[in-house]
Amino acid sequence: MEDRPSLDGPAYSDTHTSITRKHSELTATNGHHRSESEPIDPAALTQALHHVEHGVRSRERTLLGSPSRKRQRVYGDRFIPQREGRDLHAAFNLLPDLNPPTTPSRSKKRIPHGELHFQRNEEATRTFENVMRSELFGNTVPQPTPPDLSPDTTFPSSTHSTTVHDQSRSRTPPNVSSSVLAPASLTPSTPHKNILTYMSPQHHRNGSAHLTPSRTPQSRHGPNMNPHSDLYSPSPVNYQSHQHLLSQNKPPRAIAKVPFKVLDAPELADDFYLNLVDWGSSNILGVGLGSCVFMWNSASGRVNKLCDLQDDTVTSVSWIQRGSHVAIGTNKGLVQIWDAERCRRLRTMTGHSARVGALAWNDHILTSGSRDRLIYHRDVRQPDPWLRKLTGHRQEVCGLRWNGESAQLASGGNDNKLMIWDRLEAQPKFKFSEHTAAVKAIAWSPHQPNVLASGGGTADRRIRFWDTKEGKCTKDIDTGSQVCNLVWSRNSNELVSTHGFSQNQVVVWKVPSMTQVASLTGHTYRVLYLAMSPDGQTVVTGAGDETLRFWKAFNKPPRNGMGGDGGESRMEQMSVIR
Numbered sequence: 001m002e003d004r005p006s007l008d009g010p011a012y013s014d015t016h017t018s019i020t021r022k023h024s025e026l027t028a029t030n031g032h033h034r035s036e037s038e039p040i041d042p043a044a045l046t047q048a049l050h051h052v053e054h055g056v057r058s059r060e061r062t063l064l065g066s067p068s069r070k071r072q073r074v075y076g077d078r079f080i081p082q083r084e085g086r087d088l089h090a091a092f093n094l095l096p097d098l099n100p101p102t103t104p105s106r107s108k109k110r111i112p113h114g115e116l117h118f119q120r121n122e123e124a125t126r127t128f129e130n131v132m133r134s135e136l137f138g139n140t141v142p143q144p145t146p147p148d149l150s151p152d153t154t155f156p157s158s159t160h161s162t163t164v165h166d167q168s169r170s171r172t173p174p175n176v177s178s179s180v181l182a183p184a185s186l187t188p189s190t191p192h193k194n195i196l197t198y199m200s201p202q203h204h205r206n207g208s209a210h211l212t213p214s215r216t217p218q219s220r221h222g223p224n225m226n227p228h229s230d231l232y233s234p235s236p237v238n239y240q241s242h243q244h245l246l247s248q249n250k251p252p253r254a255i256a257k258v259p260f261k262v263l264d265a266p267e268l269a270d271d272f273y274l275n276l277v278d279w280g281s282s283n284i285l286g287v288g289l290g291s292c293v294f295m296w297n298s299a300s301g302r303v304n305k306l307c308d309l310q311d312d313t314v315t316s317v318s319w320i321q322r323g324s325h326v327a328i329g330t331n332k333g334l335v336q337i338w339d340a341e342r343c344r345r346l347r348t349m350t351g352h353s354a355r356v357g358a359l360a361w362n363d364h365i366l367t368s369g370s371r372d373r374l375i376y377h378r379d380v381r382q383p384d385p386w387l388r389k390l391t392g393h394r395q396e397v398c399g400l401r402w403n404g405e406s407a408q409l410a411s412g413g414n415d416n417k418l419m420i421w422d423r424l425e426a427q428p429k430f431k432f433s434e435h436t437a438a439v440k441a442i443a444w445s446p447h448q449p450n451v452l453a454s455g456g457g458t459a460d461r462r463i464r465f466w467d468t469k470e471g472k473c474t475k476d477i478d479t480g481s482q483v484c485n486l487v488w489s490r491n492s493n494e495l496v497s498t499h500g501f502s503q504n505q506v507v508v509w510k511v512p513s514m515t516q517v518a519s520l521t522g523h524t525y526r527v528l529y530l531a532m533s534p535d536g537q538t539v540v541t542g543a544g545d546e547t548l549r550f551w552k553a554f555n556k557p558p559r560n561g562m563g564g565d566g567g568e569s570r571m572e573q574m575s576v577i578r
Contacts, residue, residue, distance in 0.1 A: 122515070131241045138238070255508060255518040259549035263296065265289060270525055270544025272440065272457070272484065272500070273357045273371075273398040273414070277529035277542045278326075280319030284340060285531065285540060286326055287548065288314030293328055295340060298533065306343055307336075318359035318366075321404070325380075327366055329356030335368050337380060349385045351376050360400035360409070365424075367409060369397030375411060377424055388424050392431070393417060401442040403452075408468055410452055412439030418454050420468050430471040436460040443486035445511075447493050455483025458501050465512075477514045479507070484528050490536035491554050498541055500526030506541055508553055520551055 224231055228239040235242045267290035269276065276288035285296040286306070291313050293306040309330060316329035324341040333352035338345050354371035361367075365387075366378045375390035375397055392411070399412030408429075409421040416435045419428040437457030445451035450469040456462050463483060464476040482500035489496065494517060495509040504527055506520040525544030532539050539553050 127244065130244060131237065134241045134244075135237055253517065253555065255520070256552055257518070257520060259520075259522060259551050261550040263548040263550075265542060265546050265548050268529075268542055268544070268546045268548075270528065272438070272482075272526070272528060273396055275316045275318070275358055275529070276314065277531050277540065277548070278317045278319050279531040279533055279540065280324070280326065280340070281322055281534050282319075282324055282340075283534055284319075284324075285548075286317045286319060286340070287542070288317045288328070290314070293317060293326075293338075304343070306338060306340060307345065315355045315357050316359045318361060320361045321363070327359050327361070327368075329359055329368060329370075331355045333370060333372070335359070335366070335378070337366075347380075349378055351378075351386045351389075354396075357396065357398050358400040358411075360402050362402040362404060362407070362409075365402075367400055367402065369393075369400050369411060369413075371396040373397065373413070375400070388426065390421065390426060390428075392419050392428050398438060399440040399442045399454075401444055403444040403450075403468075405449055406468070408450075410442050410444070410454070410468075412442050412454060414438040416456070416460075418442075418466075420452075420466075420471075430468065432464075432466065432473070434464060434473055434476070435462070437482075441483045441486040441497065443488045443495070445488055445493075446490055447488075453486050453488070453495060455479075455486050455497060458482040463495075463497060463509075463514075475512065475514070481505070482526065484526060485530035487530055487532050487539065489554050490532070491556075494554070496530065496532075496539055496553060498527035498530045500528065504543070506530075506539070506551065518553070520553075522549055523547070 230238060233239065233242070237245070265287060268287070269290075274288075277285070279285050283298045285298060287294050287296065291309040291311075293314055295304045295306050297303075306326070307328070312334070313331040314328060315331050316327075318327045318329075320326070324339060325346070326338050326340050328336045328338060330336070333350070333354055333356060335349045335352075335356055336345055337347050337349075352368065352370035352372055352374065356368050356370045358369035359366065364379060364381050366380055367375060368378065369375050373391070373393050373395060375392070376386040377388040377390070378385065379387045390411075393413035393415055394417075395414035397411055397413045399410075401410045402408075403410070407423045409423075411419045411421065413419075416433065416437060416439065418432040418435060418439050420430040420432075422429045432454075435454065435456040437460035439454055439456060441453075441455030441463075443453045445453070450467060451474075452466040452468050454464050454466065456464075458481075461481055461483065462476050462478050463486070465474045466472070467474050479497065479499060481503045483497055484500050485498045487496050488494075493511045495511050497507050497509065499505050499507065504521070504523045504525060506523075506527060508517040508520075509515070510517050523541065523543040523545055527541050527543045529542035530539060535556070537552060537554050537556060538550055540548055540550050542548050
């Protein structure tokens with residue numbers, strides 16, 4: 001058999017020959033030395049052995065290793081960038097768009113927030129609860145309605161029997177007359193034990209123990225002719241729930257968070273007990289600044305100075321309900337009547353010994369309240385300075401409001417008292433002591449008779465609602481800050497409040513639920529003054545930061561045009577003097 005050389009043969013043969021040769025030379029040398037009987041040098045022997053071992057190891061490494069060749073560079077798919085000296089933010093912005101050109105880029109969804117989103121969530125939650133209650137219990141379980149919430153007119157209440165009765169499906173629990181249910185109970189009674197079994201209405205009435213009827217209920221009285229029966233309904237929910245889901249819910253109203261107009265009001269006093277801003281029926285805004293009273297025409301934007309008291313200061317301003325007469329209270333206790341159209345003072349009335357901080361009109365009766373704790377009724381048609389004197393408050397009177405329908409007067413004072421007076425009676429009809437701070441904010445509801453709202457100062461911070469016919473508090477809410485003013489919307493059942501310490505905001509409330517429709521901020525001082533335009537759409541607020549801010553708070557009323565004389569009176573043609 002022919003010997004074939006191995007791939008490692010030459011390397012192995014050379015190595016073996018070299019080792020053999022060196023071993024022979026070493027043997028020969030040793031033999032020569034032995035023959036000559038010479039002694040062996042240990043150091044030389046050790047060096048020779050070390051040299052031989054080193055050569056053998058180097059050859060073994062060469063034998064076991066791979067053949068010597070140039071190592072090729074391997075390129076991988078990983079890229080490690082050099083971050084030094086690079087602007088990563090600019091490089092990221094320069095990256096190409098990952099979306100294909102044909103696919104439009106979708107902007108990131110904005111997270112909804114604010115009162116509008118809160119109102120939508122509340123409406124959706126209320127709808128869901130009503131539908132679930134109707135589906136689970138029908139009209140057999142009383143649905144609790146809190147006393148502060150008005151019932152939902154678009155959904156049938158469980159306390160009243162519905163007009164449509166479906167006999168094709170057994171109700172669970174069985175139908176019970178509304179007279180059997182306790183009116184004060186807000187929790188459902190224990191349902192029938194056969195809650196998941198079918199039983200015909202006839203068996204319910206007879207008390208039969210058979211769970212399966214011998215024939216359908218409709219077979220006794222003919223076919224079911226009720227068009228709203230569940231037998232003919234394609235909807236997965238019953239008729240009442242279906243009607244509620246299809247009802248048009250009123251969308252929540254959006255209110256601008258910033259005022260559409262801001263006016264400078266220099267020397268506007270930062271005093272909680274004064275009332276220096278009022279909006280008349282002629283669409284003229286009256287503002288007391290220091291010793292002067294200025295009038296701002298809403299239609300033309302012009303400003304006119306009505307009067308300058310020289311040695312006195314203005315502490316209150318109030319327009320008559322209809323006409324161009326305005327009453328002005330002064331720091332010296334005087335009450336002046338001015339004709340704003342002719343810029344002429346008509347008369348000056350005395351009686352108070354201290355500043356007059358509150359004024360209120362009821363046709364020809366002008367009522368004034370002062371720091372001297374007295375309230376005077378004045379008939380502006382008579383020459384006498386006052387008609388009736390009321391003594392009830394023990395500290396300064398800072399709030400007065402007439403109710404034109406019931407002829408009742410509400411007065412609030414720094415003694416934390418709220419009093420209700422009938423017509424021109426000398427003694428109050430009711431005295432309310434629930435407030436724990438000064439009561440300046442007072443407003444009568446234009447939508448419900450004998451409903452009054454009042455607000456307390458810093459130590460109280462509550463808005464309370466009163467039934468002035470029964471003489472009781474029907475609801476109260478903690479606003480979290482000082483309540484300075486209240487005014488009721490003429491176009492909707494909503495209330496506007498202005499606040500002082502510590503948030504300085506203007507809040508629109510939904511009545512009677514008292515949920516916030518909007519919270520408006522912008523003033524840097526206490527919002528001490530509040531007035532509403534004749535059309536009921538705009539409210540103006542004043543604060544110690546010496547600004548007047550106009551807010552579009554309500555929608556346009558059904559009637560057209562502005563209130564009062566509009567642009568026909570001479571007040572439209574006033575010149576700008578400030």
